[in-house]
Amino acid sequence: MSGGMALLTIFVLAVFVGFEVVSKVSTTLHTPLMSGANAIHGVILVGAIIVAGHADDTYVLALALVAVVLATVNMVGGFVVTDRMLEMFRRPRARPAPGDAERPA
Amino acid sequence: MTPAWAQVAYLVAAACFIVALKGLSSPRTARVGNLVGAAGAALAVVVVLLAGDIDNVGWILGAIGVGMVAGVPVARRVQMTSMPQLVALFNGVGGGAAAIVAAIELTDPGPQLLSGGGPESGGLPLAAAIVTLVIGAVSFSGSLVTFAKLQELMTTRPVLINGGPVIFAALIAATVAVGVAVGLANGTGAGPIWGVLGLVVLSLALGVLFVLPVGGADVPIVISLLNAFTGIAVAAGGYVLDNTLLLVAGTLVGASGTILTRAMAAAMGRSLANILFGAFRGGSTAGSTAESDRPVRSSGPEDVAIVLGYAQKVIIVPGYGLAVAQAQHVVHELAQLLAKRGVDVSYAIHPVAGRMPGHMNVLLAEANVPYEQLLEMESVNGQFPRTDVALVVGANDVVNPAARTTPGSPIYGMPILDVDHAKSVVFLKRSMRPGFAGIENELLYDARTSLVFGDAKDSLTKIVSALKSV
Incomplete structure (x- = not known):
């Protein structure tokens, strides 16, 4: 299969997977899901690294490095912020009074 | 050419992203899912550095360091209240990165664009690069306006410009025209740098005009939509660079973001078109917006x-x-x-x-x-x-x-x-x-x-x- 056709096939299949995996999400998780998906498209960092790694010209390299910085902010920041949100959903459901959570057992 | 072991590693990373999205749909599995996604992303970065035939590694690692120093403390410290702004901002910079990658590929085509751009592919990678540039730039400027609205750096009301719809339509037409021109010029080998710059400016303007008329209450839906946009830009960028991981990850985000946007619009009982273009059509000014001095019952x-x-x-x-x-x-x-x-x-x-x-x-x-x-x-x-x-x-x-x-x-x-x-x-x-x-x-x-x-x-x-x- 030619490269272009293979990529197109992958694209179409990924569309269906994308639709399928979030089809039954509850409104409770809309924010973390949005934020998590946001972090995933930070993988453009890989593209930015490829471009920066093949830059011969100083200007091109400088521009590509800007893309690397932006993509890193997107990816790393996105995953950290999503984790912080989700941390709150996992706390025990017993109901300690505010402030009790920090007290050692 | 990417070595086979790296292709396998990309596949693993792509699978991690699918697991991450799936996990995020349920409160019990969400946190683990997110960590799996982060692991996949880290794997992908290591693989590209080792297998991508990469020069300038020192510079690249330095830039990644700068990005982490900029991103992590903000992400750790932000108040839960300001979460929407931060997501909008992160989304915008991702779109900006995609646009830059595409701009470089268009003006200074690397081996990836050439290898994927043989005659049998019918210029598709070139078209994909233009799409990446336009959508990435729209997402960048649109997200920044969204950020400004949520941070209340600007008014949260719909901003209506006289002749807004006409200007918007004209901008779209101009973007398409310049995009086609850049594509054709690139095919004949002429340096399209001015065309690319023009495309960048037009796309940025398009992003601003796209978000300005959206009212404050509808801004969250716009974040979700712009999130899907950046996903599509990243997917198109994967096509340009002949990189399956970018293609899969971008497409996943684009597709799931579209579903999420529709779910949110449904929760507000409005159609997406109404949210985006409702203010364009006018008629959303009913209801007094001024403070009135009618009596209220105040209580202790x-x-x-x-x-x-x-x-x-x-x-x-x-x-x-x-x-x-x-x-x-x-x-x-x-x-x-x-x-x-x-x-x-x-x-x-x-x-x-x-x-x-x-x-x-x-x-x-x-x-x-x-x-x-x-x-x-x-x-x-x-x-x-x-x-x-x-x-x-x-x-x-x-x-x-x-x-x-x-x-x-x-x-x-x-x-x-x-x-x-x-x-x-x-x-x-x-x-x-x-x-x-x-x-x-x-x-x-x-x-x-x-x-x-x-x-x-x-x-x-x-x-x-x-x-x-x-």
Whole structure:
């Protein structure tokens, strides 16, 4: 299969997977899901690294490095912020009074 | 050519992203899912550095370091209240990165573009590069405007420009024309740098004009849509660079983002087209936006404590004001105190309360409010007629009966929490300022309504201490 056709096939299949995996999400998780998906498209960092790694010209390299910085902010920041949100959903459901959570057992 | 082991590693990373999205759809698996996604992303970065035939590694690692120093502390410290802005900002920089990658590929085509751009591919990689550039830039400027709106650096009302729709259409036409010109010029080998710059400027303008007319209450949906846009840009970028991981990850985000956007629009009872272009068509100015000086019944914390303490059933309706005041802990304390007195207490969560769908769930989860007390709109609305007191903490638009009664109001048709069916309503508000959508709420002037002015946390703290002595 030619490269272009293979990529197109992958694209179409990924569309269906994308639709399928979030089809039954509850409104409770809309924010973390949005934020998590946001972090995933930070993988453009890989593209930015490829471009920066093949830059011969100083200007091109400088521009590509800007893309690397932006993509890193997107990816790393996105995953950290999503984790912080989700941390709150996992706390025990017993109901300690505010402030009790920090007290050692 | 990417070595086979690297291709396999990319496949593993892509699978991690699918697991991450799947995990994020359920509260029990969400955190693990997110970590799996992060692991996949880290794997992908290591693989490209080792296998991508990469020069300038020192510079690249330095740039990654700069990005982490810029991104991580903000992500760790941001208040839960400011989450929507931050997501918008992160989304924007991702779109910007995609646009830069595409711009470089267009002006200085690397081996990837050439290898994928043989005659049999019919110029598709070239077209994909132009798409990446345009969508990435639209997402970048659109997200920055969204950020400015949420951060209240600019007005949260729809900004309408005379002839807006005409300018918007003309911009789209110009973008398409320049895009085609760049594509053709690139095919003949002419340096298209001015064309690319022109395309960048046009796309940035398009992004700004796209978001400006969207009203404050609809901004969360726009974030979600721009998120999907960046996903599509990244996918197209994967096509350009002949990189399957970018293609899969971008497509996943694009597709899931589209579904999520539609789900949110459905929660607000509006079509996506109406949200995006409703303000363009005008007619969304009905309902007074100025503060009026009609009398309201203002009440003290002690009175409210008595009303709450002797009620049988209380429903708490949290909104953005609760988030601003960081009042989630004290509201939980109040709820526990009432429960101890035998009052039936629950929370009514509107799907778009706050500045982002699910915003209130995140905050109340932070305060350890038990899951079972958080009721969604469909299940709680039938309970309001049996409710003695609806305590509205910093919410406005999501309880505004104008959504049912006033055709022509910007929020008309949005499903709301029917607090006006409760026997009495207590609003905790900072001021008489209209809500984020800028529409006045008739319920504030109702005879059964009383208002406690002030910061939500202060008011709640006073109510709690008054309740202890009732």
